[in-house]
Amino acid sequence: MRIEARQQVEVWRIVLAPILAVLAALVLGAGLILWAGEAVFASYWALLKGALGSSFAINETLTRTTPLIFTGLAAAVAFRAKFYNIGAEGQLYCGALAATFFGTGLVGLPPFLMIPFLMLVGAIAGGAILIVPVLLKTHMKVDEVVTTLLLNFVILLLVGYLLEGPWKDPMSLGWPQAAPIVDEGIWPPLLAKGRLHLGFVFALIAAALAWALMRFTVWGYEIRAVGLNASAAGFAGIGVNATVIRTALISGGLAGLAGVSEVAGLKGYLTLDLSPGFGYAGIAVAMLAQLHPLGVILSAFFISAVYVGADAMSRTTDIPTYIADVLVGLSVLTILVSVMLTRYRIRWS
Amino acid sequence: MIGDLLEILLTAGFWAATIRIVSPLILGTLGELICERAGVLNLGIEGIMTMGAMAGWMWVYQGGDLWGGIVFAAFIGALFGMFHAGFTVYLGLSQHVTGIGITLFASSLSYYVFRMLLPTATTPPKITPFQPFAVPVLSDIPVIGEALFTQTPLTYLALLSVPAVWYVLERTPLGLAVRMAGENPVAVESQGIDVLVVRTGAVMVGSAFMAIGGAFITMSAFDAFYFGMINGRGWICVALVIFASWRPGKALLGALLFAGLDALQVRAQQLAGAQIPYQFFLMAPYLLSIAAMVVMARRARYPKALLVPFRRGDRV
Numbered sequence: 001m002r003i004e005a006r007q008q009v010e011v012w013r014i015v016l017a018p019i020l021a022v023l024a025a026l027v028l029g030a031g032l033i034l035w036a037g038e039a040v041f042a043s044y045w046a047l048l049k050g051a052l053g054s055s056f057a058i059n060e061t062l063t064r065t066t067p068l069i070f071t072g073l074a075a076a077v078a079f080r081a082k083f084y085n086i087g088a089e090g091q092l093y094c095g096a097l098a099a100t101f102f103g104t105g106l107v108g109l110p111p112f113l114m115i116p117f118l119m120l121v122g123a124i125a126g127g128a129i130l131i132v133p134v135l136l137k138t139h140m141k142v143d144e145v146v147t148t149l150l151l152n153f154v155i156l157l158l159v160g161y162l163l164e165g166p167w168k169d170p171m172s173l174g175w176p177q178a179a180p181i182v183d184e185g186i187w188p189p190l191l192a193k194g195r196l197h198l199g200f201v202f203a204l205i206a207a208a209l210a211w212a213l214m215r216f217t218v219w220g221y222e223i224r225a226v227g228l229n230a231s232a233a234g235f236a237g238i239g240v241n242a243t244v245i246r247t248a249l250i251s252g253g254l255a256g257l258a259g260v261s262e263v264a265g266l267k268g269y270l271t272l273d274l275s276p277g278f279g280y281a282g283i284a285v286a287m288l289a290q291l292h293p294l295g296v297i298l299s300a301f302f303i304s305a306v307y308v309g310a311d312a313m314s315r316t317t318d319i320p321t322y323i324a325d326v327l328v329g330l331s332v333l334t335i336l337v338s339v340m341l342t343r344y345r346i347r348w349s
Numbered sequence: 350m351i352g353d354l355l356e357i358l359l360t361a362g363f364w365a366a367t368i369r370i371v372s373p374l375i376l377g378t379l380g381e382l383i384c385e386r387a388g389v390l391n392l393g394i395e396g397i398m399t400m401g402a403m404a405g406w407m408w409v410y411q412g413g414d415l416w417g418g419i420v421f422a423a424f425i426g427a428l429f430g431m432f433h434a435g436f437t438v439y440l441g442l443s444q445h446v447t448g449i450g451i452t453l454f455a456s457s458l459s460y461y462v463f464r465m466l467l468p469t470a471t472t473p474p475k476i477t478p479f480q481p482f483a484v485p486v487l488s489d490i491p492v493i494g495e496a497l498f499t500q501t502p503l504t505y506l507a508l509l510s511v512p513a514v515w516y517v518l519e520r521t522p523l524g525l526a527v528r529m530a531g532e533n534p535v536a537v538e539s540q541g542i543d544v545l546v547v548r549t550g551a552v553m554v555g556s557a558f559m560a561i562g563g564a565f566i567t568m569s570a571f572d573a574f575y576f577g578m579i580n581g582r583g584w585i586c587v588a589l590v591i592f593a594s595w596r597p598g599k600a601l602l603g604a605l606l607f608a609g610l611d612a613l614q615v616r617a618q619q620l621a622g623a624q625i626p627y628q629f630f631l632m633a634p635y636l637l638s639i640a641a642m643v644v645m646a647r648r649a650r651y652p653k654a655l656l657v658p659f660r661r662g663d664r665v
Binding site: 001003032035036079084086132136140141142143145146147149150151153154157158160161164165280283284287318320322323325326328329330332333336337340 | 392432436439440441442443445446447449450451452453454455456457458460461464465468580581584585587588591626628629631632635636638639642643646647649660
């Protein structure tokens with residue numbers, strides 16, 4: 001077996017890669033559906049209907065797409081610079097903590113200032129928690145994957161402590177949840193019915209800005225250069241460490257916004273189960289999008305549809321909801337192979 | 350307070366708990382160490398440990414015997430190691446992303462399989478786990494005897510695997526090939542040894558160790574499988590490998606230090622009562638792991654070919 005680089009990478013191969021990856025994941029997942037004693041096509045049809053079959057379902061899928069766009073962008077931007085930020089889950093909660101700290105009565109502002117203010121503090125909090133891992137990486141060569149992952153557990157425990165202790169809402173009837181965000185900070189719903197909120201628009205804007213940043217600015221160029229070949233970028237006069245640190249802050253900020261969105265847009269208050277793993281799913285989102293910020297929108301929608309649809313599917317069949325997580329995990333692996341096949345060919349000899 | 354803590358250090362119960370906590374960490378750390386010495390960072394560890402915990406437990410719950418469960422867990426672990434190696438060694442794909450993908454896939458698959466086989470279980474069903482086995486004579490030694498020699502057989506296995514792994518890695522031709530694959534794969538190739546096969550073998554064996562480490566938790570430390578029960582232990586093992594500078598003996602020391610502080614933390618929690626919230630004690634292992642990596646980072650001597658895929662015929 002030999003692996004050879006292709007002379008040129010055609011656009012159709014790049015477009016085809018995620019489609020093939022998703023199909024491969026669905027085919028592999030079909031084995032698990034068969035094991036559950038269900039019909040494959042009927043089950044996937046139930047999944048599709050559960051995700052997109054009614055205006056309510058579409059509304060719900062878009063609602064779940066919102067945080068996934070933010071966490072997907074967080075991973076996409078960081079992975080471009082080969083900074084493997086696996087801590088989006090923790091950064092999401094940091095954003096939510098900041099929004100709760102400032103948004104539950106500490107600061108009084110009119111809505112048109114309060115909403116951007118909470119986004120700002122959330123993004124800063126999400127980025128700030130990454131300062132330690134990124135400095136450890138740039139200055140002491142400590143692997144960022146492990147530090148960002150371990151911080152996820154620390155932050156979740158901190159949230160647990162705050163929600164059971166000092167931040168517990170006395171009006172919550174014993175549930176560990178924080179006081180609600182003040183009305184001025186709440187993101188208004190987009191439609192009369194359903195849970196979809198202004199955060200979806202913010203997420204789309206964030207994706208567009210991230211794309212513009214990567215595509216048209218010097219910072220974006222530096223991020224890509226450092227990711228492709230850090231030592232060459234260094235020779236060319238790019239401050240590699242500064243670029244990695246900047247990338248990390250942007251990435252953490254985006255993940256923090258996911259937390260602000262869930263607190264101020266969806267729930268209205270902070271809970272310990274605010275995120276069912278949006279941070280980790282964001283990695284799959286970014287990989288399926290091949291780290292392209294605009295592609296993140298589509299892949300976030302797809303991953304969200306898998307989660308929402310699997311919930312519906314498991315209510316009518318004997319398939320456990322964990323099928324969604326399995327499909328997401330599988331698609332991280334299949335996209336790796338299919339993207340590789342866009343750039344290389346395998347010669348069997 | 351300090352006096353109370355020192356008193357804890359003299360109790361046999363503390364040392365016994367330390368040895369209990371260290372067992373899965375030792376197995377996971379050795380597994381990761383074997384992979385990394387061959388040049389492959391295996392971030393699938395968290396998922397592979399979850400898979401091992403589920404597979405071994407399920408084997409026993411379905412009527413198999415305990416040692417059969419361990420073998421089964423090891424086999425499943427090796428299988429996931431093979432997937433990992435297929436991606437990272439043969440296709441040369443990103444070891445970071447592959448590892449994360451394996452972890453996401455393996456842990457969710459564990460939960461899926463658990464739910465499939467036990468769809469209605471609300472209170473986690475239990476098995477009869479490994480029982481403590483008092484080593485004759487040695488277990489009569491005060492303090493040390495109770496701490497070291499009245500453990501379950503799986504703990505003895507974990508402790509004995511440290512010298513075993515050390516011996517194979519440092520004193521046999523096979524170990525030399527593994528270490529060279531992680532330092533200078535071209536040199537291995539020039540000896541007529543297939544680098545890809547050596548690396549794949551190392552990742553499979555290492556993953557089997559990880560899976561047994563996971564199985565320890567459901568089959569020796571506890572008697573049931575819970576969701577999220579590995580709880581970051583795999584990531585802690587990755588940190589411990591760095592702390593140990595990729596040496597089995599130091600890995601044992603690092604893991605013991607870590608487990609000791611963890612056991613102390615549980616007892617200090619009881620001492621502190623409600624003065625300090627329990628969450629802060631639970632944070633300690635994770636913060637300690639980060640601190641351990643920072644302390645050793647300056648002296649860390651990574652295997653030179655770690656993270657570098659090997660393609661035959663490529664110019665170096």
